[in-house]
Amino acid sequence: MRLLWLLVVTLLSVSAYGVIETYEFDTDLQRQRYNAFVEELRCPKCQNQNLSGSDSAIAVDLRRQVHSMIMDGKSDMEITQYMVDRYGDFILYKPRFSGASLALWLTPLVLLGIGVGVWLTMSVRRNVSQPAPTTLDDAQRARLESLLEDDKSANGEGR
Amino acid sequence: MQRLKLFLPLIIFVIMAAIFFGVERRVQTGDYDPMALPSALVDRPLPSFSLPTLDGGQLSNAELPDTWFLVNVWATWCPSCHFEHPFLVELKEEGVAILGVDYKDKLVPAQRWLDEKGDPYFATLFDKVGTFGLDLGVTGAPETYLVDAEGIVRFRYQGALDRQIWDKVFAPRIAALQGTVEGGDSQ
Numbered sequence: 001m002r003l004l005w006l007l008v009v010t011l012l013s014v015s016a017y018g019v020i021e022t023y024e025f026d027t028d029l030q031r032q033r034y035n036a037f038v039e040e041l042r043c044p045k046c047q048n049q050n051l052s053g054s055d056s057a058i059a060v061d062l063r064r065q066v067h068s069m070i071m072d073g074k075s076d077m078e079i080t081q082y083m084v085d086r087y088g089d090f091i092l093y094k095p096r097f098s099g100a101s102l103a104l105w106l107t108p109l110v111l112l113g114i115g116v117g118v119w120l121t122m123s124v125r126r127n128v129s130q131p132a133p134t135t136l137d138d139a140q141r142a143r144l145e146s147l148l149e150d151d152k153s154a155n156g157e158g159r
Numbered sequence: 160m161q162r163l164k165l166f167l168p169l170i171i172f173v174i175m176a177a178i179f180f181g182v183e184r185r186v187q188t189g190d191y192d193p194m195a196l197p198s199a200l201v202d203r204p205l206p207s208f209s210l211p212t213l214d215g216g217q218l219s220n221a222e223l224p225d226t227w228f229l230v231n232v233w234a235t236w237c238p239s240c241h242f243e244h245p246f247l248v249e250l251k252e253e254g255v256a257i258l259g260v261d262y263k264d265k266l267v268p269a270q271r272w273l274d275e276k277g278d279p280y281f282a283t284l285f286d287k288v289g290t291f292g293l294d295l296g297v298t299g300a301p302e303t304y305l306v307d308a309e310g311i312v313r314f315r316y317q318g319a320l321d322r323q324i325w326d327k328v329f330a331p332r333i334a335a336l337q338g339t340v341e342g343g344d345s346q
Binding site for chain 2: 044045047056057058061062065084085086087088090
């Protein structure tokens with residue numbers, strides 16, 4: 001039981017990274033937007049880290065850029081566009097819906113479709129293969145009885 | 160059919176193993192670099208700038224050469240730049256125009272670097288805080304951009320240049336540029 005709990009706790013824990021930098025904001029909204037951006041933007045130097053988790057020089061620069069753009073009153077769209085202009089769609093952890101990212105967005109739906117398809121055909125097949133309930137006459141019942149006897153004695157030899 | 164189903168996991172494993180092996184092979188031969196990030200700047204004009212140069216002047220887009228040239232991002236804190244530098248000097252001797260961008264660096268060590276190791280650049284922008292680097296979409300140093308006669312970025316290479324890389328990835332692109340646009344002072 002304790003082991004189970006340990007397992008559950010380990011599996012549910014999320015890794016928390018964060019670089020401590022002191023940026024001043026005028027409003028809470030600005031702070032929230034900043035935090036959202038550094039979580040959602042990907043460090044271009046790293047393979048799989050967001051800006052908030054990376055200590056690389058470019059991530060530091062980009063955090064400063066996000067901060068200064070927020071303080072300059074730039075909109076979220078403008079900041080995102082600024083980043084994409086320079087680093088491409090790579091920098092967005094949530095890529096925009098475009099021709100290039102079509103497969104990325106649609107593959108899960110296609111897989112879901114395939115799954116539903118398989119499930120449906122299997123359940124249909126199971127319904128079909130179930131014999132319709134019939135009543136047995138005495139001769140058939142006797143035969144069934146003997147078959148079951150045979151089966152019991154042949155137990156262990158597999159099906 | 161039922162038999163075949165039993166082997167399904169094995170078949171999937173073999174297919175996956177073949178794919179992974181193929182990718183790994185291409186990484187080893189250098190055909191595919193998982194770290195390489197396509198530049199968002201390719202086929203777009205070089206960002207506009209007006210920056211001080213290392214020799215105390217000022218340079219903006221208007222004063223760029225009207226032939227193809229390279230933009231090389233470097234810094235004294237960057238070990239690969241140290242390695243790459245002699246080859247850049249060689250390129251200069253072959254007549255290649257290179258614009259240096261001294262990226263997030265200190266003025267005096269950078270000037271000393273060029274004095275001691277030779278100056279392969281026709282000018283070197285001093286990008287102290289890295290704003291021009293951001294506009295270029297730089298992720299680190301060294302990086303080298305190929306800019307055509309119209310000031311359009313055609314190619315970006317991340318990492319140190321050497322003769323082999325030059326012949327393999329730059330030379331064909333430059334030949335293509337010279338094929339389409341007349342004028343270019345290559346070797």
